[in-house]
Amino acid sequence: MPTTCSTNRKRNAGSGKETTLFEDVLSFIEAHERFLISGHVKPDGDCLGTEVALYHFLRQMGKKVRILNADPLERSLDFLGDDTPFEVHQRGQSLPEHDVHCLVDCSTLGRTGSVGQAAEGLSGVEYMVVDHHVGSDLGDGDILLWNPEAPSCGCLVYDLYRTAGAPLTPEAAEGIFVSIVADTGWFQYSNTTDEALAIAANLVSVGVKPHLIYNRLYRRNPREQIQLLGEALGHVRFEEDGRLAICPLPRSFMAKAESGGFNTDEILDQCRSVEGVEIVALLKEILDGKVKISLRSSDRYDVDDIAREFGGGGHKKASGAELPGPLSEAVQALEERCRERLRD
Structure with a gap:
């Protein structure tokens, strides 16, 4: 139809x-x-x-x-x-x-x-x-x-x-x-x-x-992209028995990523590939001190309503929002909400 x-x-x-x-x-x-x-x-x-x-x-x-x-x-x-x-x-x-x-x-x-x-x-x-x-x-x-x-x-x-x-x-x-x-x-x-x-x-x-x-789309990456991906993955940590992957990226990294044309969505894909991960939360500190968040989830969880609580939205399995800084406070607020969702 x-x-x-x-x-x-x-x-x-x-x-x-x-x-x-x-x-x-x-x-x-x-x-x-x-x-x-x-x-x-x-x-x-x-x-x-x-x-x-x-x-x-x-x-x-x-x-x-x-x-x-x-x-x-x-x-x-x-x-x-x-x-x-x-x-x-x-x-x-x-x-x-x-x-x-x-x-x-x-x-x-x-x-x-x-x-x-x-x-x-x-x-x-x-x-x-x-x-x-x-x-x-x-x-x-x-x-x-x-x-x-x-x-x-x-x-x-x-x-x-x-x-x-x-x-x-x-x-x-x-x-x-x-x-x-x-x-x-x-x-x-x-x-x-x-x-x-x-x-x-x-x-x-x-x-x-x-x-x-x-x-x-995928086979024209400069070599620097591999190095940036490796550095970004170094910021990832796993919580809630490995069901939550959270990756906060400070402004210092984002400046390098932007100048190098690095697509941070690759971090989401890598985290989603890990067995047992149900929710992935990527937080990027952008130029004005605000924090852009991207959320991805497995079929079991809806992250759209989480994003909407922070003024954003999108889809049930892929959503985003923008939070005020600093990065540490944004991480704390989002992590707490994601933990609550996984414990529901």
Whole structure:
């Protein structure tokens, strides 16, 4: 069955959500001409791949489109920019003229960094959210292409192509495939549904080369990355009889990681590979002294509600938030909550 689309109009003051078909989103798109696409800060594969697919869809619809993010593409994903123009917003820069601002893999302007700050106070702009996170119906969207059961945001855009009868360009097909493998952990995670596999199979049938994408994503790391991974793993400790893996990374390490383009998600994957680990908590001390947390869990535990207690959110098995510093206090607060969850 096609993924459903939910719309949440501001005129309803958030009091009612209406489930519709994708035709509503298509009608909304047809009624506007200039689109700006932005994702969350530090965009990942799902965010960027979905932006690519949405960009080429809107171009096929004859729209004027630009992609503008607060951060550049990370090294492992830079190939997505070979045939799709990505722009990086400079703090203090005004936004290009647009009628619709598409928020991808997030639902609030606050998640888009400097782009969202530049958007504050703009009038005459409507917001279209393309997301699959729980709670996105409470965000800034005037219209939502949203389903929290979707394996990735790219799957929603795939269904948009299908509903419109629009052909998938090679760039769009590659973007959707990247979005799926990014959010399913290359078909390892529990969100690897029959829908995800069916869409991926169709993308391969139209020309996507999984082995080439895998090589671009995972086999271009500089040697320094191995050293940084080893150093990061030295910060990991195990608690609750090995069921909790917690890794606090101080600002001194994060400065090296950022300059070296190190993807800290690799730490999460390594910790999850350890037998008996049920919850992984990664805490990163960022530039302004705040602490960004990432949580992962096994099938037995829900970490989304933990993240929400700290003002964040995401998915049941993968979620995140941002805490005030210092790092030591953030570690104490998060560790205590994770221990409570494991003892429930």
